[in-house]
Amino acid sequence: MRMAELSRESGVAVATIKYYQREGLLPPGELTSPNQARYDMTHVRRLKLVRALLDTGGLSIASVREVLAAIDGKHTSTHDLLGLALHRFPIAGPRDSAEGATWAMARIEELFGARGWELEPGSPLVGALAGVLCTLREVGHEWVLDALDNYAGAAELVAGADIDALARRGSTDAIVEGAIVGTVLGDALLTTLRHIAHTEVSRRRFAGDGQR
Amino acid sequence: MRMAELSRESGVAVATIKYYQREGLLPPGELTSPNQARYDMTHVRRLKLVRALLDTGGLSIASVREVLAAIDGKHTSTHDLLGLALHRFPIAGPRDSAEGATWAMARIEELFGARGWELEPGSPLVGALAGVLCTLREVGHEWVLDALDNYAGAAELVAGADIDALARRGSTDAIVEGAIVGTVLGDALLTTLRHIAHTEVSRRRFAGDGQR
DNA sequence: CATTATGGGAAGCTACACTATCCATAACGA
DNA sequence: TCGTTATGGATAGTGTAGCTTCCCATAATG
Numbered sequence: 310m311r312m313a314e315l316s317r318e319s320g321v322a323v324a325t326i327k328y329y330q331r332e333g334l335l336p337p338g339e340l341t342s343p344n345q346a347r348y349d350m351t352h353v354r355r356l357k358l359v360r361a362l363l364d365t366g367g368l369s370i371a372s373v374r375e376v377l378a379a380i381d382g383k384h385t386s387t388h389d390l391l392g393l394a395l396h397r398f399p400i401a402g403p404r405d406s407a408e409g410a411t412w413a414m415a416r417i418e419e420l421f422g423a424r425g426w427e428l429e430p431g432s433p434l435v436g437a438l439a440g441v442l443c444t445l446r447e448v449g450h451e452w453v454l455d456a457l458d459n460y461a462g463a464a465e466l467v468a469g470a471d472i473d474a475l476a477r478r479g480s481t482d483a484i485v486e487g488a489i490v491g492t493v494l495g496d497a498l499l500t501t502l503r504h505i506a507h508t509e510v511s512r513r514r515f516a517g518d519g520q521r
Numbered sequence: 522m523r524m525a526e527l528s529r530e531s532g533v534a535v536a537t538i539k540y541y542q543r544e545g546l547l548p549p550g551e552l553t554s555p556n557q558a559r560y561d562m563t564h565v566r567r568l569k570l571v572r573a574l575l576d577t578g579g580l581s582i583a584s585v586r587e588v589l590a591a592i593d594g595k596h597t598s599t600h601d602l603l604g605l606a607l608h609r610f611p612i613a614g615p616r617d618s619a620e621g622a623t624w625a626m627a628r629i630e631e632l633f634g635a636r637g638w639e640l641e642p643g644s645p646l647v648g649a650l651a652g653v654l655c656t657l658r659e660v661g662h663e664w665v666l667d668a669l670d671n672y673a674g675a676a677e678l679v680a681g682a683d684i685d686a687l688a689r690r691g692s693t694d695a696i697v698e699g700a701i702v703g704t705v706l707g708d709a710l711l712t713t714l715r716h717i718a719h720t721e722v723s724r725r726r727f728a729g730d731g732q733r
Numbered sequence: 734c735a736t737t738a739t740g741g742g743a744a745g746c747t748a749c750a751c752t753a754t755c756c757a758t759a760a761c762g763a
Numbered sequence: 764t765c766g767t768t769a770t771g772g773a774t775a776g777t778g779t780a781g782c783t784t785c786c787c788a789t790a791a792t793g
Contacts, residue, residue, distance in 0.1 A: 468718035
């Protein structure tokens with residue numbers, strides 16, 4: 310398979326494919342002469358993955374590069390793999406007032422305590438969570454946190470299902486890629502379903518009640 | 522309050538505030554003379570909301586403008602309000618093969634049937650969902666959909682909690698803004714918690730098992 | 734052997750989210 | 764009062780991201 314066909318199979322423009330190669334998102338083809346190369350289905354697959362992470366996942370080129378490096382790299386335990394997949398996301402941190410940060414950490418400790426979650430205070434994920442809580446407070450909508458335990462419950466529910474489905478995968482490589490795809494595209498899936506559920510729940514709750 | 526203080530209170534640079542005014546994200550101050558204006562806490566609040574939607578929510582300037590227009594516009598029923606909040610998001614659509622689209626719609630009908638959700642086939646949210654399903658299939662990770670019903674259950678759980686919390690708000694205006702903030706920042710909250718739950722569940726499941 | 738395609742690289746393009754500069758007027762402080 | 768600083772308003776410039784266009788020498792194709 311050569312460039313034109315790779316482009317057709319993947320739905321990505323030739324110039325864009327070359328760009329991805331320069332950016333290190335797509336490995337070079339197998340050279341048959343100094344300036345001719347052959348590609349195969351692994352290239353098609355990789356291209357589709359790149360587009361999925363960019364378009365549906367909303368990642369940047371730089372994030373995709375890191376994520377692919379994680380996929381291609383050497384792997385240790387499943388648990389570490391999950392960790393890898395999770396440390397690359399640009400959820401905005403808090404515009405910290407110091408007191409906002411301590412308030413958020415108190416709320417987080419409470420939540421983790423109730424859930425039996427183990428708190429690693431240095432973790433970037435916990436930092437991101439603190440950031441979101443601070444933001445909610447700053448805009449004056451702390452009331453959203455009335456539902457915080459429900460959010461955590463829902464998160465735990467899907468996380469359990471994710472890990473189960475992941476554990477059923479065969480090879481280590483499948484698990485690695487699955488962890489990343491599941492993390493990134495799972496976010497899109499979950500938020501889309503949440504939006505649909507909003508309309509569904511509100512329709513049901515306020516059905517035929519035009520003035521509420 | 523004048524520009525300097527507004528900037529200090531909100532943490533947004535003066536030049537940026539002027540930019541937001543030009544972009545229609547922040548109403549003009551009350552003019553005290555042809556070239557002097559006064560601002561108040563509503564401006565501070567609005568600025569914080571804009572930053573929250575941009576930074577934490579990840580919206581574009583254009584999306585923020587639409588969302589604010591929805592907040593400031595005339596409102597009808599609570600259910601419509603929710604709808605308003607939900608139609609502005611750039612979740613990538615499917616790079617549709619026609620057969621991918623029908624496959625996705627079949628899967629969606631199945632899901633909605635099991636959940637008792639009402640399917641509006643034209644809805645952009647359903648389109649977005651179909652897009653995510655297609656993407657998952659294209660990258661060869663349909664197995665994620667083994668957990669689809671769990672995702673939907675989790676979505677329904679948080680959506681219910683959201684609507685409950687929202688219904689407890691007082692004024693209509695509070696409900697409108699709450700719907701938007703809840704939708705946008707709730708996504709960030711939920712995905713962050715999901716990521717944390719992944720590490721938590723995987724730690725628990727593979728605890729002390731260094732080779733899995 | 735004429736035409737088309739290819740790999741590779743450099744430069745250009747568009748959109749976005751700011752940021753800097755300017756200017757005439759207004760507020761403030763000694 | 765008068766020099767300094769701040770303000771509203773407008774225009775132009777900056778930096779980054781994600782492509783896209785153009786070019787060339789070589790290779791494949793009919």
